[in-house]
Amino acid sequence: MSQIKIATLGLAAAVAVSSALVAAPAFAAGEVKPPKSVHFSFEGPFGTYDRGQLQRGYKVYEQVCAACHSMDLVAFRNLGDPGGPEFSPAEVRVLAAEFPREVVDGPDDLGDMFERPGKPSDYFPPPFPNQAAARASNSGAYPPDFSVIAKARPNGPAYIYSLLVGYEDPPAGMELRDGAYYNSYFPGGQIAMAPPLFDEMVEYTDGTPMTVEQYSKDLSAFLMWTAEPKLEERKRIGFQVMVFLVVLAGLLYFTKKKLWRDVDH
Amino acid sequence: MSGQSTYHFKNPAVRWLDSRLPIISAMKVNALDFPTPKNLNYFWTFGGILTLFLGIQIVTGLVLAMHYTAHVDQAFNSVEEIMRDVNYGWLMRYMHANGASFFFIAVYIHIFRGLYYGSYKAPRELLWMIGVVILLIMMATAFMGYVLPWGQMSFWGATVITNLFSAIPLVGEPIVQWLWGGFAVGNPTLNRFYALHFLLPFVLAAVVFLHIWALHVPGNNNPTGVEVKSNKDTVPFHPYYTVKDFLAVIVFLIVYAAFVFYLPNYLGHTDNYIPADPLVTPAHIVPEWYFLPFYAILRAIPDKLGGVIAMFASIGILFLLPWLDTSKVRSAAFRPLYRQFFWILVLVCFGLGYLGSQPAEGGYVIASQILTAYYFLHFLVILPLLGLFEKTKPLPGSISESVLSKDKGGGPTDGGGGTVAAAAASAPEKRG
Numbered sequence: 001m002s003q004i005k006i007a008t009l010g011l012a013a014a015v016a017v018s019s020a021l022v023a024a025p026a027f028a029a030g031e032v033k034p035p036k037s038v039h040f041s042f043e044g045p046f047g048t049y050d051r052g053q054l055q056r057g058y059k060v061y062e063q064v065c066a067a068c069h070s071m072d073l074v075a076f077r078n079l080g081d082p083g084g085p086e087f088s089p090a091e092v093r094v095l096a097a098e099f100p101r102e103v104v105d106g107p108d109d110l111g112d113m114f115e116r117p118g119k120p121s122d123y124f125p126p127p128f129p130n131q132a133a134a135r136a137s138n139s140g141a142y143p144p145d146f147s148v149i150a151k152a153r154p155n156g157p158a159y160i161y162s163l164l165v166g167y168e169d170p171p172a173g174m175e176l177r178d179g180a181y182y183n184s185y186f187p188g189g190q191i192a193m194a195p196p197l198f199d200e201m202v203e204y205t206d207g208t209p210m211t212v213e214q215y216s217k218d219l220s221a222f223l224m225w226t227a228e229p230k231l232e233e234r235k236r237i238g239f240q241v242m243v244f245l246v247v248l249a250g251l252l253y254f255t256k257k258k259l260w261r262d263v264d265h
Numbered sequence: 266m267s268g269q270s271t272y273h274f275k276n277p278a279v280r281w282l283d284s285r286l287p288i289i290s291a292m293k294v295n296a297l298d299f300p301t302p303k304n305l306n307y308f309w310t311f312g313g314i315l316t317l318f319l320g321i322q323i324v325t326g327l328v329l330a331m332h333y334t335a336h337v338d339q340a341f342n343s344v345e346e347i348m349r350d351v352n353y354g355w356l357m358r359y360m361h362a363n364g365a366s367f368f369f370i371a372v373y374i375h376i377f378r379g380l381y382y383g384s385y386k387a388p389r390e391l392l393w394m395i396g397v398v399i400l401l402i403m404m405a406t407a408f409m410g411y412v413l414p415w416g417q418m419s420f421w422g423a424t425v426i427t428n429l430f431s432a433i434p435l436v437g438e439p440i441v442q443w444l445w446g447g448f449a450v451g452n453p454t455l456n457r458f459y460a461l462h463f464l465l466p467f468v469l470a471a472v473v474f475l476h477i478w479a480l481h482v483p484g485n486n487n488p489t490g491v492e493v494k495s496n497k498d499t500v501p502f503h504p505y506y507t508v509k510d511f512l513a514v515i516v517f518l519i520v521y522a523a524f525v526f527y528l529p530n531y532l533g534h535t536d537n538y539i540p541a542d543p544l545v546t547p548a549h550i551v552p553e554w555y556f557l558p559f560y561a562i563l564r565a566i567p568d569k570l571g572g573v574i575a576m577f578a579s580i581g582i583l584f585l586l587p588w589l590d591t592s593k594v595r596s597a598a599f600r601p602l603y604r605q606f607f608w609i610l611v612l613v614c615f616g617l618g619y620l621g622s623q624p625a626e627g628g629y630v631i632a633s634q635i636l637t638a639y640y641f642l643h644f645l646v647i648l649p650l651l652g653l654f655e656k657t658k659p660l661p662g663s664i665s666e667s668v669l670s671k672d673k674g675g676g677p678t679d680g681g682g683g684t685v686a687a688a689a690a691s692a693p694e695k696r697g
Contacts, residue, residue, distance in 0.1 A: 045527050072342075073342065073345050073349065078349075144539075147345070148345065148538045149538075151530060151535065151538040152535055152536070152538035152539045153535055154535050156535070187548070227538075229348075229349060230348070230349075230355040233355075234355060234356070234359075234526055234529070235526065235527070237356070237526065238522065238525070238526025238527060239526075241522050241526065242519070242522060242523075242526070245515055245518055245519045245522060246519065248515050249512065249515040249516055249519065252508065252511055252512040252515055253512060255508055255512075256508050256509055256512050259504060259505065259508055260505065260509070263303055263500055263505065264303070264665070264668045264669060265303045265304050265500075265668055
């Protein structure tokens with residue numbers, strides 16, 4: 001029997017060794033740099049969006065990113081939704097009308113498509129009519145849609161922030177592809193997008209510093225909202241559900257205890 | 266479940282109904298008065314938890330189906346519309362997506378409980394085999410459900426898994442095209458997966474009914490593995506186990522709710538928020554976490570057909586388990602060696618899960634091969650031999666006896682079987 005016990009130990013050791021074999025090449029496959037650690041107001045079980053930050057983030061998106069990046073799933077009306085930037089209805093109407101592009105509508109009575117200023121019910125009009133046009137204007141690269149991008153990347157908001165502030169000179173000896181820029185947070189290190197943000201580029205009227213870092217942070221928060229517009233409602237309901245379940249579990253614990261008191265088990 | 270009612274109901278309407286269709290007395294026999302061993306621990310509450318999760322998946326799934334569009338051009342956006350514009354649509358979707366994960370957490374605990382306490386042994390072989398069928402249907406349903414949002418992992422996961430069938434000699438290629446309804450994963454594939462994903466849960470419900478039926482013939486196993494000897498060993502299911510199961514359900518729901526409300530995307534893959542693109546292959550195609558151990562086994566074998574066979578065999582072997590385990594003793598509490606091998610198997614399964622999440626290269630492949638070999642060794646060699654050579658501990662005379670001896674100061678029944686048996690032996694006056 002003790003021999004079998006030794007055999008057992010041997011097998012356990014084999015398992016441990018094979019696990020150790022695995023641990024070595026963990027970072028071998030040219031993995032990306034982990035994003036910078038950055039704090040956002042929407043983190044944690046009670047986190048909420050910072051309205052001012054979302055409004056500033058929208059401004060950065062509209063004036064800079066929207067030139068190349070579509071946001072097909074978000075409508076102007078969403079900018080006034082509870083739990084979002086919460087622009088007033090009047091502001092939403094102005095933002096829709098003043099978006100850098102007009103909305104393609106139609107066909108009209110003559111069967112022609114026409115352009116008109118945006119309305120709150122419109123979705124953000126895309127910068128390019130199709131993917132081929134987008135690639136043609138961006139030296140072959142396709143600027144991804146931004147609607148859910150913050151959920152489509154690991155550690156989304158921190159990744160977007162890191163990427164935007166992470167442009168730097170390529171390490172000595174590194175050969176960049178034509179039209180590519182070095183960014184160690186981007187998978188592969190070479191990104192087709194030129195550094196998009198510069199200090200003082202977008203005007204903030206609420207006294208927030210107009211720096212690349214602040215723009216990046218505000219935009220990351222805004223993109224988190226577009227990806228997860230029901231985050232505040234989710235956490236609010238979550239807390240109510242948790243309180244209910246914990247209280248119910250407590251009551252059931254004592255009920256069960258009383259019920260089973262006279263049973264040997 | 267059938268037969269003449271022995272109950273006499275006072276209410277004439279109930280009596281009228283029950284004498285024509287004994288549904289009330291069947292409920293009373295099977296759900297209320299059902300004699301259940303009184304020593305079941307909390308690992309026995311997962312059957313109830315699983316039934317609840319099947320219900321949650323069907324209800325949330327029905328709501329989602331009312332808003333979802335199964336078309337390659339619209340599926341991704343229709344899911345996002347559910348998240349944005351449908352009232353509480355985000356809640357339905359997050360409950361459904363995380364519900365699948367927690368369904369699997371519960372089913373794996375349920376299966377390993379069966380392995381630990383020998384619940385698959387006679388006379389419960391068929392009960393166990395129906396359970397393996399349930400696992401297979403669950404896996405098929407979950408796989409097809411993951412394809413529906415039509416993200417990158419949906420598309421590429423579907424491509425990888427359906428391509429497995431091309432390993433079948435001669436007819437592999439035609440079979441895969443038949444599965445796809447075309448020459449690649451496309452709109453016909455999405456449509457049929459949607460139809461099957463809607464159908465299979467109801468098949469599952471029917472098989473669960475058979476599972477419970479097969480359970481109610483011999484009754485529950487229990488932590489001692491000793492059969493019920495007299496009614497002193499049992500308590501009626503209601504209220505004792507309805508209340509205990511209810512408590513366990515709520516505690517399990519607390520963990521589930523923590524994911525639904527605070528970490529809704531933690532168990533998913535970020536790539537599935539990128540719309541499916543047949544022209545862009547993701548860097549690493551990985552299945553959902555609950556398939557990772559099987560994925561590791563698939564990739565451990567260098568030959569494609571061999572890998573597919575090994576993967577299906579890793580589940581198929583469970584059908585033979587009641588006969589591979591030759592030990593007369595059910596519970597690991599009285600099988601000191603089996604208990605160690607059980608925990609090694611648990612570690613091996615976790616190890617395979619980890620390896621399934623890593624790229625198939627270098628040391629990962631070697632480790633997968635070692636663990637895969639061990640997995641099959643456990644069932645094909647260790648279990649048959651253990652039954653012949655293992656020296657088991659003396660069993661208690663009955664459930665009541667083991668319970669009473671525990672109260673006299675022995676260790677807990679689970680994991681301390683030796684002390685239970687010893688205490689029982691030293692207190693012969695309690696016998697009978």
